[in-house]
Amino acid sequence: MACFAVPAAEAVITTVAELVLRSREKKNAQKEEKTEGAALTLRAEKTPFSRKLGWLNRLLWGGSFLLLFEHIWHGEVIPFFPFLTGAANPADAAEMLHEMATSGVAMAALVTLFWLAMLGVSTLAGRRNAAARRAVKEKQE
């Protein structure tokens, strides 16, 4: 009925978080560029967290948008007030809220778990690459 609203709400929060983090990382990078220089090139190879948060944003926004389309298809979202057929009367509203609390929360949780798994894979790949680079450097020395 309106289960997509929960991941969409999470997407709004994570988008704001991404924007804040990105501006903070930019400021920090500028500071470090002035003070350190060479150490920055090593750090720059690491994927910044704001970019990783962007992956979650895209998953949430993309999924929510296509689910919104599905709800329009099924006539659950309408172009006039109250916009959701489930919000027309209290009985339907209760059912809608129940669906949001069960399916909606489960959707947001599954997408977040998927993203966490991606973070794990990304971290492992990063460590493996760093170890390989270190080994090559040691050989050269």
Place this chain on the structure above:
Amino acid sequence: MTLLVTAFAAVISFILWYRKAPQDEWKISFLCWMYTGASLMWLVDAVVEYLSVGAAYFTPAPADLLNDLFLGLSVILLGLCIWAILLLIRDPRGVIRKRNGRGGKEE
């Protein structure tokens, strides 16, 4: 059926993206994220429905199957349309920019 169609689209777009990764001139990753997100959400819908109707979930009525197939294909088309608009806006090959530039010179 909608889940199945979208999941196929997610896998195909992932393969297309991975062939040229980490380069992403065509912004195929946009399709990957969108279809994967939707597939995960519809997977939850499918599990919830399976828990309520049981094995009957796997034997839908032909009319429902057809409606879901239409919905799945429409979802794919909508995703592709959004991607095409994004591609036109970003214009990675600079086709539109070049054309506009040339038009300006001709005038």
